[in-house]
């Protein structure tokens with residue numbers, strides 16, 4: 001028998017004042033899995049989460065948890081009866097309650113049972129010594145961990161988290177993110193995490209649901225979304241991209257880097273060949289002799305450095321091509337050629353994505 005999704009959202013739709021904000025959204029989260037709802041500001045992520053939590057009602061579509069209908073048709077199970085834990089961006093702790101009372105807030109059971117569970121969770125989040133402390137005496141990161149403990153305390157089957165780490169500084173965030181993930185995995189909780197940061201999604205997610213303009217444009221494992229983006233915008237959401245434009249002739253597109261196979265496009269079709277900056281290769285110009293073309297790299301093209309910066313783990317080099325188009329390369333460690341220097345560059349053929357011009361989704 002196949003396992004039921006812990007959370008199954010089908011064709012969820014919600015409009016405000018005639019504007020569709022959540023448009024036919026479907027996603028699933030299996031037990032113990034982390035799904036990240038990733039997308040730019042205003043694309044409808046929080047609204048989707050609110051519909052799942054039950055604090056808002058969908059116009060159409062269904063929300064199911066372990067197969068049971070929570071919202072859809074005339075059914076609307078109230079939020080407290082859905083077995084979900086919620087951490088919203090402002091995670092508001094109760095200021096007048098101590099840390100332990102905050103964590104105990106949603107708990108049922110005897111006083112001893114509650115005390116044991118609160119202690120267990122505060123141990124897990126590394127705050128056991130703060131039981132009697134009040135929220136204003138804690139740092140932002142510590143408050144965040146109390147909020148996590150509070151949300152986990154009633155053993156929710158599903159944890160809904162809306163940008164839960166956004167208030168934290170970078171260093172603190174990495175640690176808390178990893179700790180949180182470890183705790184959630186240990187508890188076997190299914191997690192739907194909303195974020196607008198691709199790096200956070202890649203770090204946390206088993207599956208990413210990429211959202212844009214109210215719709216899910218692509219779903220998949222981080223590796224697949226990064227390496228096989230659905231369209232140019234999906235590619236650009238994860239890193240800077242280079243775009244090389246061309247026109248198809250006989251299923252081939254001619255560029256400064258040689259011919260590209262572009263099957264499935266009609267003669268005269270405009271295409272965009274997209275490549276991430278880390279997939280450009282660089283060679284020294286020497287006496288102006290181009291390196292030999294290879295199947296991996298195609299043809300090498302001369303390019304002039306316009307700017308080079310070192311940013312910590314890598315260097316970013318901007319190039320101007322002979323046709324005045326520009327390209328960006330990232331190179332590990334320190335590589336700072338002087339502006340005006342000419343180099344040979346090539347692009348990794350297996351790392352290129354071809355899309356129809358105009359930024360719309362792939363051929364088909």
Ligand SMILES: Nc1ncnc2c1ncn2[C@@H]1O[C@H](COP(=O)(O)OP(=O)(O)OP(=O)(O)O)[C@@H](O)[C@H]1O
Pocket residue numbers: 016017021039040041042043044045046047048196
């Ligand atoms: N109750 C509401 N009434 C009217 N419009 C709303 C309501 N809630 C959300 N919206 C609109 O829906 C759109 C999506 O909002 P939502 O909060 O879901 O975006 P988001 O993806 O979470 O963005 P962010 O990353 O900035 O938090 C926004 O344009 C917002 O103004």
Ligand SMILES: [Mg+2]
Pocket residue numbers: 045046047162
């Ligand atoms: Mg939001």
